[in-house]
Amino acid sequence: MKIHLLKKDHVVINKTELTKISLAEQYLTNDYHIKAEIATKAEINKNPLRSDIINFILQNFKRETCYLEIGVRHTNENFDLIRSKIKYSVDPGYESETNDVDFKMTSDEFFAGLREGTFLNEQLKFDVIFIDGSHLADQVQKDINNSLEYLADDGYIVMHDCNPPTEFHASENYYYRISPSGGYWNGTTWKAFYNARKRTDIFSCCIDTDWGIGVISRKVDLGKPTNVKNDFFEYYILNRNREESLNLITFEKFKSYF
Ligand SMILES: C[S@@+](CC[C@H](N)C(=O)[O-])C[C@H]1O[C@@H](n2cnc3c(N)ncnc32)[C@H](O)[C@@H]1O
Numbered sequence: 001m002k003i004h005l006l007k008k009d010h011v012v013i014n015k016t017e018l019t020k021i022s023l024a025e026q027y028l029t030n031d032y033h034i035k036a037e038i039a040t041k042a043e044i045n046k047n048p049l050r051s052d053i054i055n056f057i058l059q060n061f062k063r064e065t066c067y068l069e070i071g072v073r074h075t076n077e078n079f080d081l082i083r084s085k086i087k088y089s090v091d092p093g094y095e096s097e098t099n100d101v102d103f104k105m106t107s108d109e110f111f112a113g114l115r116e117g118t119f120l121n122e123q124l125k126f127d128v129i130f131i132d133g134s135h136l137a138d139q140v141q142k143d144i145n146n147s148l149e150y151l152a153d154d155g156y157i158v159m160h161d162c163n164p165p166t167e168f169h170a171s172e173n174y175y176y177r178i179s180p181s182g183g184y185w186n187g188t189t190w191k192a193f194y195n196a197r198k199r200t201d202i203f204s205c206c207i208d209t210d211w212g213i214g215v216i217s218r219k220v221d222l223g224k225p226t227n228v229k230n231d232f233f234e235y236y237i238l239n240r241n242r243e244e245s246l247n248l249i250t251f252e253k254f255k256s257y258f
Contacts, residue, residue: 027178032168036180039165043184046209048251050160051081053213054130057156058084060258061127068126068150070107070143071133075100084128088120091133107133111146125152132160135187136172137195137233144196144216154219161186162193163212163246167235186211191233194245197226206246207254214246220257223247 027033048056058065064085072079072091079089090110093099103110103119113119129147134140140159147157164170164186168179177183193214197204203222207213215222228245230237238245 030180032166033180036166036168037182039169040182040184043165043211048209050130050132050158050210050213051078053207053209053215053251053254054078054128054158055081055083056255056258057128057158057215058082061154065127066124066152068129068147070110070129070131070147072096072099072101074098078130078132082130088126107131107139107143107146111150114150124150125155126150127152127155128158129155130158130160135161135174135185135189137188137191140189140192141195144192148202148216148218151218155217157214157216159189159193159214159216161189161211162206162214163208163242163248164190164235165211167239169211170235188233189214190238190246194226194228194230194233194238197245197247200225204247205254206248207251208248209251212246212248215254222254222257223249 058067066086067082067084067088069079069089072089073096079087088103089101090103090105090107091099091101092106093104114122114124129151131140131143131147133143144157151157166181168181169184169186170188170190171179171185172188174185174187190212193206196202196216202216202218203220204214204216205222207215226245226247228237228241230245242248
């Protein structure tokens with residue numbers, strides 16, 4: 001290949017290097033990248049965190065509680081912070097070599113084992129189940145349905161990553177990092193939560209903090225199901241109708257339900 005020597009700022013560089021600089025400049029000045037970076041910064045500055053919300057819910061039970069976390073990775077980031085008499089953790093260890101959990105398996109394997117009586121007690125009911133394992137909608141929907149089966153009547157499902165701030169955060173691909181969302185990824189969890197939002201047999205809302213904390217309850221009226229029609233799960237429809245699609249509320253409003 002013929003190399004063209006070009007001068008830029010008195011440094012002689014070849015055409016390939018110039019292309020790389022030009023791509024880097026495009027990255028830094030690209031509107032999608034800039035807007036996504038602003039959205040990421042805004043989201044990581046929000047409070048409270050998922051652990052605060054889970055602990056708030058747990059402390060409102062007037063009994064000793066039983067907590068299950070699906071998808072743990074590093075226990076110090078959430079699991080260790082949770083205050084509950086009984087706690088169980090499930091993770092196959094896809095993202096952490098240590099994987100210090102009770103059940104080193106997928107959530108499907110865990111619920112199958114529970115159903116078959118391989119471990120724990122088939123009659124066991126959890127007061128809070130935190131779903132934060134696979135971030136792909138079909139698996140998250142399975143996690144919601146399995147969790148409802150093992151949730152106490154007055155229990156809560158809590159879900160992470162229900163409110164992706166841009167379509168790049170909501171991509172299906174966890175591994176692509178030159179995206180405007182960088183290493184921040186919510187996956188397609190919002191689609192499973194949106195499906196839950198349409199259901200009339202459960203109540204649901206999403207607290208606007210920490211990438212969207214979805215909450216589902218059978219008993220406590222957290223708001224009406226969504227009427228937003230988004231049969232093909234288009235991100236732009238979510239974005240235009242974010243508040244109603246997700247029932248996006250503040251933590252203050254959420255606390256008023258207790
Ligand atoms: C985002 S991390 C969890 C973070 C943690 N809950 C927290 O709040 O800091 C996602 C974890 O889910 C696990 N995971 C992925 N697919 C899973 C599945 N099908 N069942 C259970 N866990 C899964 C991964 O191994 C990874 O450790």
